[in-house]
Amino acid sequence: MNVIGYALGVIGAGIGIGLAAFGATTSMARQPEVQGRLFTIFILASAFVEALALIGFVVVLMQ
Amino acid sequence: MDALSKLPDEMSELIDSFMAHAVIGDTTVGLTQYIFWMGVAIVLLLVVLLVFKKKQSESLVPQGFFVNAVEYVVEFVRDDVCKGLLGDTWRVHFPFLAALFFFILFNNLVGIIPGCHPGTGTMGVTAALALCSFVYFVFYGCKRKGVGGYVKSLAPSGVAFPINILVAIIEVFSTFLRPITLAIRLFCNMFAGHIVMGTFAILASLFFEPLLQGVTASAAASAGVSVFWVLLLIIIYLVEILVAVIQAYVFTLLSAVYVQLVEQEE
Numbered sequence: 001m002n003v004i005g006y007a008l009g010v011i012g013a014g015i016g017i018g019l020a021a022f023g024a025t026t027s028m029a030r031q032p033e034v035q036g037r038l039f040t041i042f043i044l045a046s047a048f049v050e051a052l053a054l055i056g057f058v059v060v061l062m063q
Numbered sequence: 064m065d066a067l068s069k070l071p072d073e074m075s076e077l078i079d080s081f082m083a084h085a086v087i088g089d090t091t092v093g094l095t096q097y098i099f100w101m102g103v104a105i106v107l108l109l110v111v112l113l114v115f116k117k118k119q120s121e122s123l124v125p126q127g128f129f130v131n132a133v134e135y136v137v138e139f140v141r142d143d144v145c146k147g148l149l150g151d152t153w154r155v156h157f158p159f160l161a162a163l164f165f166f167i168l169f170n171n172l173v174g175i176i177p178g179c180h181p182g183t184g185t186m187g188v189t190a191a192l193a194l195c196s197f198v199y200f201v202f203y204g205c206k207r208k209g210v211g212g213y214v215k216s217l218a219p220s221g222v223a224f225p226i227n228i229l230v231a232i233i234e235v236f237s238t239f240l241r242p243i244t245l246a247i248r249l250f251c252n253m254f255a256g257h258i259v260m261g262t263f264a265i266l267a268s269l270f271f272e273p274l275l276q277g278v279t280a281s282a283a284a285s286a287g288v289s290v291f292w293v294l295l296l297i298i299i300y301l302v303e304i305l306v307a308v309i310q311a312y313v314f315t316l317l318s319a320v321y322v323q324l325v326e327q328e329e
Binding site: 043044047048050051054055057058061 | 078247248250251252254255256258305306309310312313316
């Protein structure tokens with residue numbers, strides 16, 4: 001039951017990281033010269049989204 | 064699979080080893096293993112910074128790999144976090160933000176070494192750090208606008224009466240939510256990352272065990288699977304090094320954003 005709940009939570013984080021990667025790749029294709037700066041922002045955004053999935057993971061383990 | 068049936072016991076033992084255990088005294092008054100490794104990280108940080116200071120003062124031009132590496136990190140915090148976000152007042156806030164960055168970075172990096180624990184892998188340390196950040200930005204908000212002015216600046220002006228109170232409540236709520244999210248984000252990243260690494264290490268050893276008891280075809284196949292777990296462990300380890308740096312950066316960046324929010328003019 002815990003695992004199912006965690007999996008449901010991960011759907012949201014998956015969509016979030018997917019959207020971030022979509023935006024990053026689209027803008028990199030449009031403007032290759034901002035690639036370095038965009039990559040940092042992309043990593044940062046995925047760190048924010050990833051934190052939500054990890055909170056779910058820890059809550060499942062802790063209870 | 065015989066190996067997988069042992070996993071739940073090993074997992075509960077692993078999680079238990081990640082809970083705070085007292086090394087000296089008990090958990091209320093005493094030294095847990097996390098605080099011990101935090102002390103190690105602080106000593107390491109002091110040694111690195113003192114050696115850097117001594118080597119840097121030897122010549123005006125930075126010489127050698129070590130001095131250049133530390134200067135690169137310091138300049139990264141200065142240019143990317145402070146100057147980029149805070150504008151003219153970066154000089155005031157640089158010491159605090161750099162201290163936060165280096166403290167979290169060294170704690171995370173010490174935790175990466177096998178056998179060590181990250182000081183930031185326990186809720187107490189991250190909550191204390193987040194509380195420091197919270198007190199810091201509230202203090203600078205009060206210093207800049209006055210206590211009354213800071214409280215008034217939480218509620219936006221120019222909004223009609225009933226909505227006004229609702230927005231103010233939401234703003235106060237989100238202000239008090241900031242340190243909580245800061246603490247939980249850092250703690251969960253370090254804790255979950257180490258649990259995942261530990262799980263893969265346990266899986267690798269469980270799948271390798273049959274080969275030690277006797278060489279058979281099924282034992283050899285199981286050991287082959289264990290190589291796959293070790294490969295995954297190495298990948299997760301590399302990701303964890305990246306996460307250690309990113310989380311230190313994220314914590315510092317968000318603290319800088321909060322300071323910038325209270326400092327900006329209405």
